[in-house]
Amino acid sequence: xxxxxxxxxxIGGTKISVLIxxxxxxxxxxxxxxxxxxxxxxxxMDRAAQTVAEACDAAGVDVGSIKAAGxxxxxxxxxxxxxxxxxxMGWKNVPLAExxxxxxxxxxFAENDCxxxxxxxxxxxxxxxxxxxxxxxxxxxxxxxxxxxxxxVTGDNSMAAxxxxxxxxxxxxxxxxxxxxxxxxxxxxxxxxYAFKEAILLEKRxxxxxxxxxxxxxxxxxSSLLKRxxxxxxxxxxxxxAQAARYLGVAAGNLITLLGPETIVFGxxxxxxxxxxxxxLVKASTKEHAFPPQSLADTSLELAQLGDDAVxxxxxxYARSRLLAPS
Amino acid sequence: xxxxxxxxxxIGGTKISVLIxxxxxxxxxxxxxxxxxxxxxxxxMDRAAQTVAEACDAAGVDVGSIKAAGxxxxxxxxxxxxxxxxxxMGWKNVPLAExxxxxxxxxxFAENDCxxxxxxxxxxxxxxxxxxxxxxxxxxxxxxxxxxxxxxVTGDNSMAAxxxxxxxxxxxxxxxxxxxxxxxxxxxxxxxxYAFKEAILLEKRxxxxxxxxxxxxxxxxxSSLLKRxxxxxxxxxxxxxAQAARYLGVAAGNLITLLGPETIVFGxxxxxxxxxxxxxLVKASTKEHAFPPQSLADTSLELAQLGDDAVxxxxxxYARSRLLAPS
Numbered sequence: 001x002x003x004x005x006x007x008x009x010x011i012g013g014t015k016i017s018v019l020i021x022x023x024x025x026x027x028x029x030x031x032x033x034x035x036x037x038x039x040x041x042x043x044x045m046d047r048a049a050q051t052v053a054e055a056c057d058a059a060g061v062d063v064g065s066i067k068a069a070g071x072x073x074x075x076x077x078x079x080x081x082x083x084x085x086x087x088x089m090g091w092k093n094v095p096l097a098e099x100x101x102x103x104x105x106x107x108x109f110a111e112n113d114c115x116x117x118x119x120x121x122x123x124x125x126x127x128x129x130x131x132x133x134x135x136x137x138x139x140x141x142x143x144x145x146x147x148x149x150x151x152x153v154t155g156d157n158s159m160a161a162x163x164x165x166x167x168x169x170x171x172x173x174x175x176x177x178x179x180x181x182x183x184x185x186x187x188x189x190x191x192x193x194y195a196f197k198e199a200i201l202l203e204k205r206x207x208x209x210x211x212x213x214x215x216x217x218x219x220x221x222x223s224s225l226l227k228r229x230x231x232x233x234x235x236x237x238x239x240x241x242a243q244a245a246r247y248l249g250v251a252a253g254n255l256i257t258l259l260g261p262e263t264i265v266f267g268x269x270x271x272x273x274x275x276x277x278x279x280x281l282v283k284a285s286t287k288e289h290a291f292p293p294q295s296l297a298d299t300s301l302e303l304a305q306l307g308d309d310a311v312x313x314x315x316x317x318y319a320r321s322r323l324l325a326p327s
Numbered sequence: 328x329x330x331x332x333x334x335x336x337x338i339g340g341t342k343i344s345v346l347i348x349x350x351x352x353x354x355x356x357x358x359x360x361x362x363x364x365x366x367x368x369x370x371x372m373d374r375a376a377q378t379v380a381e382a383c384d385a386a387g388v389d390v391g392s393i394k395a396a397g398x399x400x401x402x403x404x405x406x407x408x409x410x411x412x413x414x415x416m417g418w419k420n421v422p423l424a425e426x427x428x429x430x431x432x433x434x435x436f437a438e439n440d441c442x443x444x445x446x447x448x449x450x451x452x453x454x455x456x457x458x459x460x461x462x463x464x465x466x467x468x469x470x471x472x473x474x475x476x477x478x479x480v481t482g483d484n485s486m487a488a489x490x491x492x493x494x495x496x497x498x499x500x501x502x503x504x505x506x507x508x509x510x511x512x513x514x515x516x517x518x519x520x521y522a523f524k525e526a527i528l529l530e531k532r533x534x535x536x537x538x539x540x541x542x543x544x545x546x547x548x549x550s551s552l553l554k555r556x557x558x559x560x561x562x563x564x565x566x567x568x569a570q571a572a573r574y575l576g577v578a579a580g581n582l583i584t585l586l587g588p589e590t591i592v593f594g595x596x597x598x599x600x601x602x603x604x605x606x607x608l609v610k611a612s613t614k615e616h617a618f619p620p621q622s623l624a625d626t627s628l629e630l631a632q633l634g635d636d637a638v639x640x641x642x643x644x645y646a647r648s649r650l651l652a653p654s
Contacts, residue, residue, distance in 0.1 A: 131483035146585070148475070155587020156458040157625035165618035166581045169497050170574075177618060247497075254493045254581070258473070260482020291492035291504060298484035 005061060007052050007069035008309075008316030009100070010113065011035060013088035016048050018055040019312040020066070023320060025124040027309070029059025041094045049103035068107040070319030071100055072116030072311040076159045081110040084158070109322040113311045115152050115161060117304075118145025120314025121265045123321065125305050131262025134255055135304065136163060136248065139268040140220055142184040142191070148259075152318070164188065168250045183251045187244040189270065192226075193218040195240035207236035223273035230277060244270075245278050249285020256290040256299050267304025275303040332388060334379050334396035335636075335643030336427070337440065338362060340415035343375050345382040346639040347393070350647060352451040354636070356386025368421045376430035395434040397646030398427055399443030399638040403486040408437040411485070436649040440638045442479050442488060444631075445472025447641025448592045450648065452632050458589025461582055462631065463490060463575065466595040467547055469511040469518070475586075479645070491515065495577045510578045514571040516597065519553075520545040522567035534563040550600035557604060571597075572605050576612020583626050584618040594631025602630040 003022065010017040012035060020029040031054035033047055048071070056063045073096060075086035081097020083089075097110040111119070118135030135145040144163025146153040154160050164184035165177055172181030173194055185191045196218045199205045209218075212225045229237035252264050264286075271278060283301050290299075306313050330349065337344040339362060347356040358381035360374055375398070383390045400423060402413035408424020410416075424437040438446070445462030462472040471490025473480040481487050491511035492504055499508030500521055512518045523545045526532045536545075539552045556564035579591050591613075598605060610628050617626075633640050 148480075153475075153586065156589040157587035159619075159625075160585060160587035162584045162618045166584050167577050167616050168494075170495060170577055170616075179616065179618065182618075250494050250497055255585075257489045257493050258487060258582075258585070259480065260484035260487035262483040289494050289497075289506065291489045291506065291509070292486075298486075 004067045005059075005065055006316045006320055007055065007066050007104075008312035008314070008319070009048055009052065009069055009071040010116075010311035010315065011044065011048060011071060011073045011089075012113070012311075013037060013074065016044075016051045017309075017312050018048075018051045019309060019316060020055045020059040020061065021313070021316050025120075025313055025317060029055045029057075029061070031055035031058055035089075037089045041089075041091055041099070044089065045099040045103060048100060052104060063104065063106075066104075066106055068109065068319040068323045069100060069104055070116065070315030070317070070322075071096060071108060071110045072113035072315040073110065074113050077110050077112050077115075077154075078158050079154075081108070083110065107319070107323060109315075109319045111152065111315065111318050112145070112154075112161075114143030115145040115154065116314035116318055117143070117267065117306070117310035118147055118161075118265075118314065119152055119318045119321075120306050120310050120316075121267070121304050122147040122150075123317035124313055125265070129263065132259055133263045133265065134163075134259070134261050135265050135267065136251070137268035137304070137310070138187055138244070138248070138266070138270040139223075140189050142188040143268070146259075150321075163251060163255075166251055166254070168247045183247055186247040187251075189220050189223075192240040192244060193221070195243065196221070196236060199236040199239070205236055208232060208234050209237060223269040226270065227273040230274060241274065241278060242281055245281035246285045248282045249287075250289045252282065252286040252301065253289025253291070256286070261299055263300045263302060265302050265304045267306070267310055271303060272307055279303060331394045332386075332392055333643045333647055334382065334393050334431075335639035335641070335646070336375055336379065336396055336398040337443075337638035337642065338371065338375060338398060338400045338416075339440070339638075340364060340401065343371075343378045344636075344639050345375075345378045346636060346643060347382045347386040347388065348640070348643050350394075352447075352640055352644060356382045356384070356388070358382035358385055362416075364416045368416075368418055368426070371416065372426040372430060375427060379431060390431065390433075393431075393433055395436065395646040395650045396427060396431055397443065397642030397644070397649075398423060398435060398437045399440035399642040400437065401440050404437050404439050404481075405485050406481075408435070410437065434646070434650060436642075436646045438479065438642065438645050439472070439481075439488075441470030442472040442481065443641035443645055444470070444594065444633070444637035445474055445488075445592075445641065446479055446645045446648075447633050447637050447643075448594070448631050449474040449477075450644035451640055452592070456590065459586055460590045460592065461490070461586070461588050462592050462594065463578070464595035464631070464637070465514055465571070465575070465593070465597040466550075467516050469515040470595070473586075477648075490578060490582075493578055493581070495574045510574055513574040514578075516547050516550075519567040519571060520548070522570065523548070523563060526563040526566070532563055535559060535561050536564060550596040553597065554600040557601060568601065568605060569608055572608035573612045575609045576614075577616045579609065579613040579628065580616025580618070583613070588626055590627045590629060592629050592631045594633070594637060598630060599634055606630060
């Protein structure tokens with residue numbers, strides 16, 4: 001099986017990334033293209049198929065030699081590969097897997113991007129995994145995924161594992177989704193923007209953030225800048241990140257209390273940049289909020305290992321698993 | 328299979344209840360005995376075996392004709408039937424299934440009482456179930472259980488589904504477990520006692536509760552008295568129950584966001600007495616806290632159907648499933 005080739009396709013609001021890998025997940029070629037959602041669903045699908053072709057070129061292989069493609073996209077996905085609702089792509093009920101299957105002439109399996117990323121950590125992370133694994137990815141938003149018994153849990157509604165929208169503070173900060181006190185309202189770049197604006201614009205506190213950001217807005221500060229501000233001891237940035245870590249621990253504690261998982265991995269842009277700094281804070285808070293209290297021994301809290309490639313690699317691993325065991 | 332006989336054993340801090348049923352869960356005999364935890368683990372096991380014998384007598388059948396027994400007890404239980412920690416029995420790491428197997432000379436399978444109750448609702452409730460089912464049982468404490476793909480989820484630590492100790496209010500009321508803001512700190516008789524004492528003893532508010540309770544303490548008011556106080560419009564009792572319902576909705580919302588279940592059932596003494604009154608409040612709060620907001624369409628929120636017999640019936644159904652598909 002390791003000699004067979006797979007494609008992993010990561011479709012996001014900004015860019016499409018494609019990896020060609022062998023069956024073990026080792027990349028042999030890659031390509032990247034702007035996704036241009038304004039071109040509509042078909043336009044994005046055409047661009048995705050082109051990106052796969054370019055990645056095959058880079059790998060020096062024929063598209064026809066690819067066994068299957070996996071695609072991750074920012075939407076709940078039905079078992080048949082329909083993307084229900086991708087707000088930042090402008091998609092509602094589009095036949096994602098089918099459209100790529102037609103263009104690529106190969107089996108295509110689609111999953112939510114964070115589910116794919118979580119599956120990648122499960123299937124391709126360094127350690128051999130068997131038990132329950134939960135993934136939490138902190139970037140612009142806070143995405144999650146859940147693997148139990150070797151399979152993604154997508155729920156009876158195909159919308160499970162929306163961990164970013166679990167309530168962690170019942171009367172707390174408003175979230176973009178319309179609820180209050182969601183994990184994402186604290187533990188995401190969007191959520192931290194609320195804290196930055198409150199501290200800097202309303203309370204007029206000192207921070208190097210406005211200078212670092214230059215003309216970019218507070219709503220999506222680059223993770224590398226958060227890291228610089230942390231390193232320079234900026235109190236506003238450190239407090240917002242500590243608060244994010246605290247609520248990540250509340251959520252992780254609840255996930256342990258409910259599911260008793262073997263592993264929780266923390267990834268996404270913010271953890272890729274600040275994992276070493278944040279993980280100890282997350283662990284301390286998790287210990288405080290898991291049941292039984294102070295007994296974290298059974299669950300391992302770890303940094304994600306696949307970095308930027310998590311979604312593409314996870315999508316590839318998902319396609320491989322679907323191909324091996326069609327359900 | 329329906330002609331085969333099973334025993335369901337519910338071991339609690341106060342009493343042991345045994346049902347003898349046919350394979351379909353119809354009771355053909357029952358018996359009850361005080362559990363007397365002060366007699367130690369062996370003493371309680373002897374009494375449990377006697378209760379099974381008495382229930383067989385009542386059914387007019389021989390103990391030797393019972394195919395298997397299921398036992399539910401208030402403790403996390405390892406896959407081998409060891410009860411890890413039953414505080415109100417005084418047990419630590421006792422071989423629960425094995426001790427009953429020796430005494431009854433039949434296959435015995437043990438599970439946590441709320442897990443058993445949840446499995447009973449899944450396997451024996453009126454509707455045919457296939458998807459994920461979550462049980463929440465509100466009595467002295469708040470117990471939970473989780474069935475996915477036809478099996479109880481007990482986690483990689485055998486302690487999963489402790490839904491009563493999920494944090495629903497991060498800076499909230501202290502819980503008996505040592506944490507803060509657990510669901511059980513609001514949605515249980517122990518939790519409501521905190522509200523009763525606060526309102527009646529500290530704030531000196533009017534309530535008929537002290538008169539109704541007579542000499543019993545606030546910590547475990549009988550559910551029938553809560554129902555009377557509710558019916559008489561007692562504001563203190565109604566507010567505490569409404570608060571319990573609100574936090575049950577926060578928890579149910581989070582469970583929907585995470586697992587997208589087909590069904591959540593609400594049972595236990597308080598729901599057996601006040602289900603009709605509480606369920607609409609729980610539903611309204613769940614709708615507010617589930618993701619996506621206001622989209623409860625996919626999950627059915629229901630009252631539990633097995634009442635007082637939930638644990639014994641669930642344990643019986645669990646034994647039946649283990650016997651049919653040994654894992």
